Amino acid sequence: xxxxxxxxxxxxxxxxxxxxxxxxxxxxxxxxxxxxxxxxxxxxxxxxxxxxxxxxxxxxxxxxxxxxxxxxxxxxxxxxxxxxxxxxxxxxxxxxxxxxxxxxxxxxxxxxxxxxxxxxxxxxxxxxxxxxxxxxxxxxxxxxxxxxxxxxxxxxxxxxxxxxxxxxxxxxxxxxxxxxxxxxxxxxxxxxxxxxxxxxxxxxxxxxxxxxxxxxxxxxxxxxxxxxxxxxxxxxxxxxxxxxxxxxxxxxxxxxxxxxxxxxxxxxxxxxxxxxxxxxxxxxxxxxxxxxxxxxxxxxxxxxxxxxxxxxxxxxxxxxxxxxxxxxxxxxxxxxxxxxxxxxxxxxxxxxxxxxxxxxxxxxxxxxxxxxxxxxxxxxx
Numbered sequence: 001x002x003x004x005x006x007x008x009x010x011x012x013x014x015x016x017x018x019x020x021x022x023x024x025x026x027x028x029x030x031x032x033x034x035x036x037x038x039x040x041x042x043x044x045x046x047x048x049x050x051x052x053x054x055x056x057x058x059x060x061x062x063x064x065x066x067x068x069x070x071x072x073x074x075x076x077x078x079x080x081x082x083x084x085x086x087x088x089x090x091x092x093x094x095x096x097x098x099x100x101x102x103x104x105x106x107x108x109x110x111x112x113x114x115x116x117x118x119x120x121x122x123x124x125x126x127x128x129x130x131x132x133x134x135x136x137x138x139x140x141x142x143x144x145x146x147x148x149x150x151x152x153x154x155x156x157x158x159x160x161x162x163x164x165x166x167x168x169x170x171x172x173x174x175x176x177x178x179x180x181x182x183x184x185x186x187x188x189x190x191x192x193x194x195x196x197x198x199x200x201x202x203x204x205x206x207x208x209x210x211x212x213x214x215x216x217x218x219x220x221x222x223x224x225x226x227x228x229x230x231x232x233x234x235x236x237x238x239x240x241x242x243x244x245x246x247x248x249x250x251x252x253x254x255x256x257x258x259x260x261x262x263x264x265x266x267x268x269x270x271x272x273x274x275x276x277x278x279x280x281x282x283x284x285x286x287x288x289x290x291x292x293x294x295x296x297x298x299x300x301x302x303x304x305x306x307x308x309x310x311x312x313x314x315x316x317x318x319x320x321x322x323x324x325x326x327x328x329x330x331x332x333x334x335x336x337x338x339x340x341x342x343x344x345x346x347x348x349x350x351x352x353x354x355x356x357x358x359x360x361x362x363x364x365x366x367x368x369x370x371x372x373x374x375x376x377x378x379x380x381x
Contacts, residue, residue, distance in 0.1 A: 021051040022368065025102055026112040028054055028069075029082055030061035031246060032215055033288055034114045034133055036264065037195060042072045044196070044361035050368065053106050055099065057118075058082040059246060064263060076102065083117040084136050085246055089154040096121040110368055116169075117155070119162035125379075127167040127371040134285050135159055138179045142283040143220045160184055167371040170364075172286035175306040179285075191367065194311075195286045196360035199295040199352070204272040206298070209236045209257075210331055211274035213267050213289050216253065217245035220283030222303065223253065228324040230255035234335045235276070240267050272296040275341060276334055279303060280321050290316070291355050294348035299341045301330050311355070315347035 024045075028038040042052045052073030057080050061069070069075040080095050095118055103111060103124055113119050116130045132138075136155045140148045148156055163169055169190045171177035177190045210233060216223035223239065230237040242261040243251045259270070271277060277293035278301040290300050290312060302308040303321035319330040334341045 021049055022109045022372070023053065023107060024050050024110050024112055024368070025053045025055060025099070025106065025108040027099075027114050027118055028056055029058040029114075030056065030065050031058055031082065035061075035065065036197075036288060037133065038114060039068060039072060040196065040198060040357055041361065041364060044357045045365060045368075046072065048361065048365045050365070053102065053108065055102060057095075057115075058085060074106070083115060083155060083158065087151070089158065092117065092120075092158070096123075100124060110372055112368075113162070113166075116162035116166070117158040119165040120158045121161065122165050127375040128165055129168045129170065129367065129371060130162055130166040131170040131172070132159075132176065132180055132285070133172065134176075134283070135180075137183045138176070138285075139220055139283050141179065141183055156184070163188060167375065168367055170367070173307050173310055175310050176285035178306075193360060193363045193367070194355050195288060195291070196355055196357035197288055197291045197295065197352075198357060200268070200272055200292075200297075204269075204296065206275040207273045208335075209238050209274055210276045210278055210301070211238050211240075211271050211293075211298075212278045212280070213240045213271065214279070214281070215245070216241050216243045216251045217249035219249075220281060222280040222282045222321050223251050225280045225321060225324050225327055226278065227251075227253050227255050229327045229331070232324070232328045234332045237278075238270065238274070240270060268292060268296075271298070274298055275345075276301055276331060278327070278331070279308070280327065281305065281308075282321050284308065287311070290348075291352055294352035297345045297349045299334055299344040300348050301327070301334065312348065312351060315351045316344060 026038055028034050054069050054073055054075045056077040078098050081091055083092060103126060108126055110126055111128045113130045116132055119128055119130050122128060136152055137148045140146055169188055170193050171180060171190050172195045174192055177192050180190060181187050212226055214221040226237055226239060237256040239256045240259045240262045243253050271293055277298040279287055279289050280303050284307050290302060293300060300312060300316035302312055302316045302318055304318040317330045317334060320326040
């Protein structure tokens with residue numbers, strides 16, 4: 001394990017002492033949106049009496065990512081993979097002992113897991129919260145329209161075990177909660193806490209191009225439709241994000257202005273200049289890109305999927321994500337109608353205020369405190 005300096009906080013095993021911060025062990029990875037979610041949430045919760053130990057899984061973070069995490073808490077990188085990056089379930093067997101050891105050594109009060117499978121097999125004296133940001137089972141149901149393949153059925157079993165261990169299960173949208181209930185029925189009660197994002201520092205002068213960001217090697221992000229639409233879009237289409245995945249996944253990008261993977265700050269700066277921001281995702285449990293774009297007062301062109309209708313209905317232009325011509329029509333309609341473009345940008349900006357980090361942090365702080373109190377009541381009974 002690789003980590004930063006130990007925390008200066010010290011408490012006895014009975015729990016936090018008067019005035020001490022509540023210590024949260026939170027898992028994360030450096031591959032996708034969980035990184036941004038975890039650090040933004042931790043940053044918002046620190047002023048509410050929580051401190052964080054981050055347990056990382058999967059490929060190592062960049063030096064910039066490591067520095068960012070260590071400004072917010074103690075970072076420990078574990079020699080264990082992410083569940084969707086392995087073919088053999090046995091490669092995950094070390095996760096429970098590692099987490100149990102960290103809970104003991106770091107005197108943790110609550111465990112926040114950003115992959116439900118990480119809770120499978122845990123035996124802990126403290127409450128466990130799991131967040132389903134996405135999973136292989138719901139991904140296959142939406143993107144492929146099939147059950148998870150036989151060789152990956154263990155994913156469903158392990159996630160199910162993780163849900164059963166948890167004191168609270170969180171989904172980032174009503175749509176994703178519904179998918180979880182369909183795929184993992186019966187389920188415990190699922191609570192919905194919308195994600196939040198940092199607002200843009202200021203709205204930049206808009207330029208005439210369409211912007212999109214994502215991990216384009218993931219078929220669920222549907223980057224191919226953007227590449228197909230570029231020749232018939234009346235404005236240039238600019239994409240940022242990796243097209244090569246950790247398991248050899250690849251998307252050929254030939255027609256758009258592709259900037260490759262960029263640091264988060266550079267991506268947001270480029271996004272802030274775009275008059276139109278598009279998210280063509282077929283599978284999106286929440287989707288931070290539209291939220292970040294809305295805060296820059298960009299007009300949104302979004303895939304017509306349940307999540308985006310739930311979150312952005314009335315504040316975006318929607319299109320059939322499997323039809324490049326439908327996307328071209330949606331983009332070109334806004335290119336030719338600046339009044340409509342400005343109206344949608346204003347609506348999206350207003351909507352984005354309801355998905356703030358402060359609202360998210362208040363909801364999560366209440367859940368953290370509630371399940372800690374519930375566990376203590378059980379111990380004292």
